[in-house]
Amino acid sequence: MASVQDSIRGEAVPLRWATVRDPMLWAFLAALVLLFWLPELVLGMGWAKFWIQFATQVFIWSLFAVSFNLLMGYTGMVSFGQAAYLGIGGYTAGLLLKNIAGLSFWVGLAAAPVGGALAALVIGYFCVRRTHIYFAILTLAFGHIVYLIAFKWYDFTGGDNGLIGIPVPDWITEPTFANYYKFVLVITVAAIYLLWRIVNSPFGKALTAIRENPERADFIGIPVDRYRLYAFVVVGAFSGLAGALIMVNDRSVYPDLAHWTQSTQVLLMVLLGGVYTFFGPIVGALLLRTMDADITQNYPEIWQLFLGGVLVLILFGLPGGIVGFILQRDVGSGDDRATRLAKALGEFRRKSWMFFLGSLLFTSFFAILHQPEAWLMPRARTFVAWALPTWGIVPCALLQLAVVGGILWLLLRRADRFERVNGVLLLALPIGVLALNVWLGTPLSGLLIVLLWAIFALYSLAQADFRQAYGIGRAAGEEG
Incomplete structure (x- = not known):
């Protein structure tokens, strides 16, 4: 381990020790340990298994929202078609597991972020060259193309019937959902920590510079379009992983997963929690999923009215989101x-x-x-x-x-x-x-x-x- 004298002499601290010393790493590990035993607490208290499923959905949507915020909050690009990569990840893993006999579950799961990244690479090549409203409309158009392909291609995707009966390991499908919860928890905590490292890396700082002033960033030597494409691909990969996790829960995947309304959901989560904060989207995902569970189940006729009212209050009263308001x-x-x-x-x-x-x-x-x-x-x-x-x-x-x-x-x-x-x-x-x-x-x-x-x-x-x-x-x- 590098000593204090090494630091004084200006010698570089090895990366592995810098990682171990990272207090955020220990914070993520502490959160993992505390949340790991939530199913046992829920079952021990006699509460409904719904809360285990609910917490699992919050983790998945938190991963999707945090990754989306890398694009929106840190790079300054608002995408209206991000659900396309959620669907591509789900379909990639689902098609491989369903059509290739004996394929390892972990191989199918790992293919989801790869599929999302490759799709984002192709689509992003055309989108990142445009900015502002033109970029947003292009992402919406490509996202709708992905949705229509999934909806109409019956021979490949199952069309509007979706892919049903995708094989997953028995230990994931046990009745209490505890194993699935822990499986999702470990993956999402690791993925969100990786996003934290990306945001706080030189690459993440370059993305922030591009968001603040792309002309000046280009002037000092940052390849703006290339870095935007890199960010687009990274977000596509993590979105694909979130889609695969949803597929594992349902053991099926439907075209609705890639519909543009899913993109508006994650957009609202980021706005609600805080667009320029790292943990804000997690708070937004928790609040939106909770309000969804509270209202839509019993009062579906006013859900959109309530959601619109909350959004108006946030935009006028807390333009930086809840976490942004706290940290300001x-x-x-x-x-x-x-x-x-x-x-x-x-x-x-x-x-x-x-x-x-x-x-x-x-x-x-x-x-x-x-x-x-x-x-x-x-x-x-x-x-x-x-x-x-x-x-x-x-x-x-x-x-x-x-x-x-x-x-x-x-x-x-x-x-x-x-x-x-x-x-x-x-x-x-x-x-x-x-x-x-x-x-x-x-x-x-x-x-x-x-x-x-x-x-x-x-x-x-x-x-x-x-x-x-x-x-x-x-x-x-x-x-x-």
């Missing part, structure tokens, strides 16, 4: 200490109010959606039933607005007043609201919004500027 900081490097602290506290106040009001709006909406008869009358589990037995959803929301809003106002009025104790209270407040809504039976989509509020509070309290505000907040000259 308006602190200049040239600011003095007092100005930095004042800005940090001011941002925290503004965002805290937005998260509080947003969580209250969504929890109340989802509660009314699931129990529309309980606007004013009590629900099965009323708010503080022993004291307010006749209160329904709207009165409870108004009471929460008054009580929790009052507490939040007092805590934010002078964020440095109680020093570190105040920080604990600011973190405990969203956690308490989350526990309250769990007790009230708020649907999962509403709970996720409150959970994001708690994550935002934890992230803010971990920042150096905000920690300093407790010890030397009065030096910042911050007024209530």
